[in-house]
Amino acid sequence: MTTDARAIPSAPFSPNASGGRADSLRRSFRFGDAMLGLVCRGSAAVIAIMLGALVLVLLTSAMPAIKEFGFGFLVSSEWRVNELERPLKDAAGNVVVEDGEIVMETIKPAFGALPVIYGTAVSSLIALLIAVPLSFGAALFLVRVAPTLRMAGPLSFLIEFLAAIPSLAYGIWGLFVLAPFLQTHVGPAVKSALENVPGLRWMFYESVTIAGTVVERPIPITGRDMFCGSLVLAIMILPIVTSVSRDVLKAVPRTQIEGTLALGATWWQSCVAMLRYGRSGLFGAVMLGLARAAGETMAITMVIGNNNQINPSPFAPAQTMASLLANEFAEASEGLHQASLLYVALVLLVMSLLFNIIARRLVVGKASPAGH
Amino acid sequence: MSIIQRAAWVSAVGVSIVVGGGAANAEASEVRLGGAGATFPAPLYTKWVAEYEKVAPGVRIDYRSIGSGGGVKAITDKTVAFGASDAPLTKREIEAMGGPDKIIQIPAVIGGVVPAYNVPGLSQPLNFSGEVLADIFLGKISTWDDPRLQELNSGVSLPKLAITPAFRTDGSGTTHVFSSYLATQSPTFKGEVGAGKQVKWPLGQGGKGNEGVAAVIQQTAGSIGYIEQNYAVANKIAYGAVRNKSGKFVLATPETMSVAGEGAATTLQGTVLRADIWDQPGDSTYPISAFTYIILYKDLVNLKTESEAKALVNFLNWATGDGQKFANQMDYAPLSSGVKKAVDAALSTLTHNGKPVK
Numbered sequence: 001m002t003t004d005a006r007a008i009p010s011a012p013f014s015p016n017a018s019g020g021r022a023d024s025l026r027r028s029f030r031f032g033d034a035m036l037g038l039v040c041r042g043s044a045a046v047i048a049i050m051l052g053a054l055v056l057v058l059l060t061s062a063m064p065a066i067k068e069f070g071f072g073f074l075v076s077s078e079w080r081v082n083e084l085e086r087p088l089k090d091a092a093g094n095v096v097v098e099d100g101e102i103v104m105e106t107i108k109p110a111f112g113a114l115p116v117i118y119g120t121a122v123s124s125l126i127a128l129l130i131a132v133p134l135s136f137g138a139a140l141f142l143v144r145v146a147p148t149l150r151m152a153g154p155l156s157f158l159i160e161f162l163a164a165i166p167s168l169a170y171g172i173w174g175l176f177v178l179a180p181f182l183q184t185h186v187g188p189a190v191k192s193a194l195e196n197v198p199g200l201r202w203m204f205y206e207s208v209t210i211a212g213t214v215v216e217r218p219i220p221i222t223g224r225d226m227f228c229g230s231l232v233l234a235i236m237i238l239p240i241v242t243s244v245s246r247d248v249l250k251a252v253p254r255t256q257i258e259g260t261l262a263l264g265a266t267w268w269q270s271c272v273a274m275l276r277y278g279r280s281g282l283f284g285a286v287m288l289g290l291a292r293a294a295g296e297t298m299a300i301t302m303v304i305g306n307n308n309q310i311n312p313s314p315f316a317p318a319q320t321m322a323s324l325l326a327n328e329f330a331e332a333s334e335g336l337h338q339a340s341l342l343y344v345a346l347v348l349l350v351m352s353l354l355f356n357i358i359a360r361r362l363v364v365g366k367a368s369p370a371g372h
Numbered sequence: 373m374s375i376i377q378r379a380a381w382v383s384a385v386g387v388s389i390v391v392g393g394g395a396a397n398a399e400a401s402e403v404r405l406g407g408a409g410a411t412f413p414a415p416l417y418t419k420w421v422a423e424y425e426k427v428a429p430g431v432r433i434d435y436r437s438i439g440s441g442g443g444v445k446a447i448t449d450k451t452v453a454f455g456a457s458d459a460p461l462t463k464r465e466i467e468a469m470g471g472p473d474k475i476i477q478i479p480a481v482i483g484g485v486v487p488a489y490n491v492p493g494l495s496q497p498l499n500f501s502g503e504v505l506a507d508i509f510l511g512k513i514s515t516w517d518d519p520r521l522q523e524l525n526s527g528v529s530l531p532k533l534a535i536t537p538a539f540r541t542d543g544s545g546t547t548h549v550f551s552s553y554l555a556t557q558s559p560t561f562k563g564e565v566g567a568g569k570q571v572k573w574p575l576g577q578g579g580k581g582n583e584g585v586a587a588v589i590q591q592t593a594g595s596i597g598y599i600e601q602n603y604a605v606a607n608k609i610a611y612g613a614v615r616n617k618s619g620k621f622v623l624a625t626p627e628t629m630s631v632a633g634e635g636a637a638t639t640l641q642g643t644v645l646r647a648d649i650w651d652q653p654g655d656s657t658y659p660i661s662a663f664t665y666i667i668l669y670k671d672l673v674n675l676k677t678e679s680e681a682k683a684l685v686n687f688l689n690w691a692t693g694d695g696q697k698f699a700n701q702m703d704y705a706p707l708s709s710g711v712k713k714a715v716d717a718a719l720s721t722l723t724h725n726g727k728p729v730k
Contacts, residue, residue: 079572080572081543081570081571081572082567082568082569082570083566084562084563084564084565084566085562085563085566086559086562086564087559087563175587179591180591183591208511208574208575210510210511210574215511217511217575218534220536220577222577222588222591222592223591224588301580302580305577305578306541306578306579307541307577307578308572317578326580327541327542327543328542328543328570330438330441330442330542331439331440331441331542331544331569331570332441
């Protein structure tokens with residue numbers, strides 16, 4: 001790698017190496033080369049060091065929680081910041097009384113990340129379910145239809161413009177426009193249509209433990225729920241999935257498309273063949289979208305309802321890892337609480353890294369043959 | 373003429389801001405102090421800072437409302453002149469700062485938390501009691517026409533409407549005050565939900581910040597949530613009266629919250645002042661009130677110069693004295709005379725490098 005880098009710039013000068021002027025020119029170029037090389041290596045190293053430092057800092061600050069909970073943190077669903085003090089009960093369920101006084105037990109705070117991992121996974125998956133078909137459709141249109149209509153340029157611009165809108169703007173739109181619309185129109189309509197369908201009751205009712213007894217309550221439809229969060233996420237990941245899949249589809253060789261057409265494929269069949277040809281690249285585009293959805297914070301915090309619970313209903317409020325951090329980090333002063341939040345951040349970072357690595361391998365590693 | 377004079381003065385101040393940072397000239401140099409912490413009193417602190425610049429030109433104070441937890445951390449790390457917190461310091465936090473004889477904690481102002489609701493067709497504030505509020509937030513009372521609510525509000529026709537509790541999802545002093553109060557009112561609440569800056573509510577809808585809870589309340593018919601009194605007043609959100617220890621139904625106002633503080637004045641001793649002033653006795657006491665605190669090092673080692681220490685002490689004396697009149701204007705409750713005495717006593721013990729600050 002390094003020998004290549006040196007060989008390329010020096011090659012054009014080597015034939016003229018005899019002349020004095022050319023010699024000084026060469027020397028100055030070499031100095032410039034060396035400087036540029038240093039700067040580039042330095043920049044690359046800084047980025048690597050920053051990532052390393054980030055992981056290190058997260059690891060050390062999350063250590064108290066990692067030591068306390070271990071990997072059980074990832075599968076425990078209780079998240080309670082405060083201590084509880086209540087009468088101690090014996091095995092039979094009776095309050096323990098000693099010397100005429102009720103014995104109290106103190107229940108320590110508990111931290112488990114399962115609800116937020118669930119929230120992140122489900123909201124991202126629903127977002128992908130909505131965004132991916134739209135993105136692939138738009139990408140196909142951009143590659144195969146738009147050029148003949150001379151619309152590819154403006155449309156691409158519009159789609160990339162979506163990516164430039166700050167996430168806060170999506171959040172505010174979600175909170176003040178989308179959520180009230182879902183609350184007053186979509187939610188009630190879906191409820192009245194599906195409420196009495198056997199097997200769908202879980203979408204509209206939840207079981208709540210009230211003072212020891214389990215009560216079934218209708219889920220209040222507020223518009224700030226898993227569904228709303230997923231919708232906003234879907235809109236936010238549309239641009240990246242569309243533009244990456246457009247590039248992947250553009251890289252499908254013309255001969256490949258013409259070949260399918262020559263074999264008598266219809267327009268539809270050749271599009272399917274095109275998608276199949278670029279499937280690893282397209283999967284990479286999806287993974288990039290997934291990484292973006294999982295890490296999105298500002299907008300999702302505003303619309304997902306922020307409740308650390310695992311509720312299968314799309315109309316129940318939920319919480320993602322990122323929104324948990326946004327909600328709780330500012331006021332988290334107690335050691336274990338903060339460490340647990342940083343543990344969640346670490347999990348999120350590792351997850352995003354994995355998504356990105358997979359995506360890069362698929363887009364850069366395998367799709368490149370399609371380009372040549 | 374006066375405009376020109378003022379302009380000249382302003383530009384002189386501007387120059388002194390630029391130049392005067394490290395100047396030896398005591399008159400021309402300006403003092404900069406930083407504070408950080410609780411968001412709840414932030415509007416008042418910002419007002420104080422602006423007003424104090426008129427009283428003492430040349431003293432500039434920056435208050436950053438980063439949350440109580442952040443404020444405690446900032447003062448522990450000595451990166452600010454003072455920290456601000458809605459909840460008093462915990463034992464562990466006091467130890468982290470070097471022990472109780474190393475620090476000063478004073479109440480700065482009083483705030484109240486109100487039960488705000490969205491019930492269509494009501495013309496007067498509803499009455500609540502602590503137990504009823506606890507049972508609403510536990511889910512035991514689930515409709516507005518529940519007999520126990522009706523009993524507190526005789527003569528009011530309450531609708532047959534499901535109750536949706538609304539709560540803060542972010543850690544906050546507001547939740548600390550409200551849950552602490554409910555824990556004193558209901559043993560079940562204490563055992564199931566407990567008290568803290570952040571608790572796990574068994575049911576209901578969450579919102580981030582006062583504005584988030586207010587949004588839930590305004591958008592959901594039948595909802596009830598807890599928000600700060602001044603936020604409810606500023607945004608014209610209906611809120612109810614709460615029955616106090618003496619059995620009277622009291623609406624939160626600066627006066628009724630201030631009385632709650634006075635009730636605790638005798639318990640304020642030493643330099644780490646703290647008093648939980650929810651559920652205080654007295655006919656006109658609003659029961660869900662709380663102090664918000666300012667935290668300092670007793671020896672102001674976190675400040676470089678004596679003039680900085682002086683400026684800070686003067687500012688705090690002014691804020692807990694003359695500055696209290698702005699509290700009323702902004703719907704906070706001022707410190708009563710008994711509390712002010714305890715605060716003055718605590719502030720008089722401040723030193724800089726061992727020398728008293730006068």
